[in-house]
Amino acid sequence: MLCDDCGKKEAVVHIVQIGPNGRVEKNLCEDCAQKYGSTMLGGNEQPMSVNDFLKGVFSTPPRQAREEAPSGPELVCPNCGMSYRDFQQTGKIGCSVCYDTFRAQLEPLLRRVHGSSVHSGKIPHRTGGRLETKHEIAVLRAALKEAVAKEAYEQAAEYRDQIRALEHKLAHQEGAEAQEGEERHAAE
Template structure:
């Protein structure tokens, strides 16, 4: 596709403007996009800048957010004495203990970014099988407890049998 402005160069920039609910799309070459006043190119942002921007975002109820703002001003890491406000400005921890000190404030941000606040990343193949079984056992035990509480004894018996099979090493 060629640039819609000059018609000479290949279009590499897709621009979408939404004005009063009306959507306009343009496909421009890099040169025309730089010359267009309505497009502002910025240098790539660093992860610290990205995280700092997220730290300033309200999450959910604005009344709770006001309380959250008041609380973060006094939060401080006991190890390095970095305050939460300093962390928000830099996007970097002062030490390894900062994560624990600011855990409550970081949890909603981490969940929003990753969908979870527990790391479940890649593992070496030889370790992945064992961890997968361990996680499945944990999940099955929770389900078993819930089934017993709900008096769903047939489901509980099925879950118990599955747990025994995994513990016995049948699925390894």
């Protein structure tokens, strides 16, 4: 596919811009994309790197930083030793434990960047539907809690029965998988 602007070089960048005039999509070559980016950033002659972009996204606005600033010592991940300040500078998490350590700071950030702090993507097939069943149970428990708060007891009883059926199904799935594992281990 050729560049939409120059029509000479191969397009390597796809830009989608949503503005007051609607959605505009452009396929640009590297040179035209750089020119387009500098005009979008107010004529800034220095090219913006991905790390600069991530720093801008991950940095906390000054007012909000003062409100959320911990009064004690800076949080540091007990597993890898990374601080939240290190994360702000690099835009990268050190390890999986960092997500738990910096949860209070990361949740608002994830909501701002992704619109949600909960993953709602696809569930792998190899889990045998267990994760999907667990998710259904969690959704029904929330609905049950809401129904009880609204004193809709008949609806709450239906949710309770559905939860029990799914928990029974989940126990059966996990039992079958455990039995398969034992049979495989015995065969080896």
